[in-house]
Amino acid sequence: MVRDEFAFRGRENSPPAANVPLSFTPPPMSKIPDGPEGASIRHGMAIFENTGTEAKPFVGNQLACRSCHLDAGRKADSAPMWAAWVSYPQYRAKNKKMNTMEDRLNGCFSYSMNAQGSPSGGPPPKGDPIYADLEAYFHWLASNAPTGAKLKGAGFLKLKLPQAGYDRDRGRAVYAQHCASCHGDDGQGRTDINGRQVFPPLWGPRSYNWGAGMAQLNNAAGFIKANMPLGAGNTLTDQQAWDAAAWIDSQERPKDPRQKGTVAENVVAFHSGEKTFYGKTVDGHLLGSGTEAPVQASRR
Ligand code: HEC
Ligand code: HEC
Structure with a gap:
């Protein structure tokens, strides 16, 4: 495993000298303050965890922010929100x-949550309180x-x-052995008896679209290596992680919304x-063509 400790994303241009990465632990949930600020932080966390219900008009798939940013955005090596907060703009x-x-x-x-397939047909408009609440949560995580x-x-x-x-093809075998038990042979994940998604879909109309970061093999491989199978991160070899990424990211998913x-x-x-694999032909199918009919009713 190669881990570039010094390449803090977005800051590649700053000199690496003496920039030893610091450990950081976000505060426990019990420390969320009372009052209006606490209410906003709590709502931000709820949006992060249950995006499909808390931000329903803008979600066009069966994922939540937490599907890829584990432990409610706290887990190291799954792009945790405390680290993201201090690196913007x-x-x-x-x-x-x-x-x-x-x-x-x-x-x-727009991409990870496939907003084009949502009831409103797009992401939250500029200035929507959804952004403020998510940011209140991240800001607090980065206390x-x-x-x-x-x-x-x-x-x-x-x-x-x-x-x-x-x-x-190697990835198909890794997937069958290490992933299918939760995500299903067909990659569509699993819902409980109440229809709640317990294991998220990895491809198809209810997953992230072709514009998403996770559709790029390097991102998917890094995510899988550190975080999957769930609860057993860092047990696959780098080779297995790349091959599993190739299997899931060579399946059809919703169109890239930027496509004209x-x-x-x-x-x-x-x-x-x-x-x-975007734009490549696999088994006679041009990947990127898209899937129809997202789960939630669209405007059309
Ligand atoms: C399908 C997986 C997936 C989902 C779902 C997802 N993300 Fe991400 N997210 C990623 C990937 C992959 C990256 C980094 C790669 C990139 O830059 O595109 C990322 C990066 C980020 C970053 C920047 C992190 C950093 O360190 O710079 C933030 C902030 C973020 N996501 C927030 C969210 C929020 C909020 C949601 C829900 C509305 C969400 N993500 C849903 C996969 C996902
Ligand atoms: C024990 C069950 C389990 C196993 C096995 C498992 N996953 Fe997951 N996976 C999950 C859960 C649950 C999430 C969402 C995390 C959350 O919501 O807390 C997830 C999230 C993901 C995501 C991001 C969300 C999405 O839908 O795209 C990807 C990609 C993924 N898993 C790939 C894999 C791969 C590849 C393997 C095999 C190497 C694997 N998983 C094995 C349970 C599992």
Whole structure:
């Protein structure tokens, strides 16, 4: 496993000298203050945990923020929110501008939460209180964290691509052995008798779309290595993590909402240089074509 402790995301340009990453632990839930500030923090946490009910108009899949940012955004190496909070505003190559935390969250709704398939057809509008409450929660999680320092466990692991590359057929076998028990043979996860999603879908119409960070193999491999199988992070080899990523990210999912022309044109516009199956043909199917009919009723 290769872990670049010094590459604090978004700050690659600052000199690494003497920037030893600091350990940080967010405060326990019992420390959430009373009063209006506490109410906003609690609501932010509820949105993070139950995004599909608390931010229903803007969610077009069966995921929640917590699906990928584990332990309610507390867990190290699953892009924890305490580390994210102290690293914004930040320049992002994805949209070529300085991003505030609200810009960043708008992107999470658009891609990871597939807002195009939501009842409103898009992410929360600028200034929506959903952003303020999420930010109140992150700000509180980062209580007493140093701003601009490198915090241990920020972001996802950066896993070097192994010599043997990645392979979706090897990944299919890893998936069957280590993942299918929870996420299902068909990757659609599982709901309990009340219809509540207990294991989230990894592909198909109810999962993240082609514009999401998780659709890039390097992000998925790093996430899987540190966090999956759930409760047994860091038990797979790097090779297994890359191969499992190749299996789940070579399945069809909702369209990239930025697509205007053909998939091939969208590869050039937004996906060049990415490690992705977007725009590749697998088993005679052009990946990126999209899935129809998200779970929740759309406006159409
Ligand atoms: C399908 C998985 C997934 C879901 C669901 C998801 N995210 Fe993320 N998130 C990621 C990935 C992957 C990254 C980092 C890769 C990137 O930059 O695109 C990320 C990055 C972030 C960051 C920046 C972290 C940092 O250290 O800079 C924030 C903040 C964030 N997400 C918040 C959210 C919120 C809030 C939600 C729910 C509205 C959410 N995410 C839902 C996968 C997800
Ligand atoms: C013991 C059950 C379990 C196993 C086994 C498991 N997962 Fe997960 N996985 C979960 C749960 C639960 C979540 C969501 C975390 C949460 O909500 O707290 C999750 C989240 C994810 C996510 C992000 C959310 C999404 O839907 O895209 C990915 C990707 C993922 N798992 C991939 C895998 C892979 C690959 C394997 C096999 C190496 C695997 N998981 C094995 C339970 C499991």
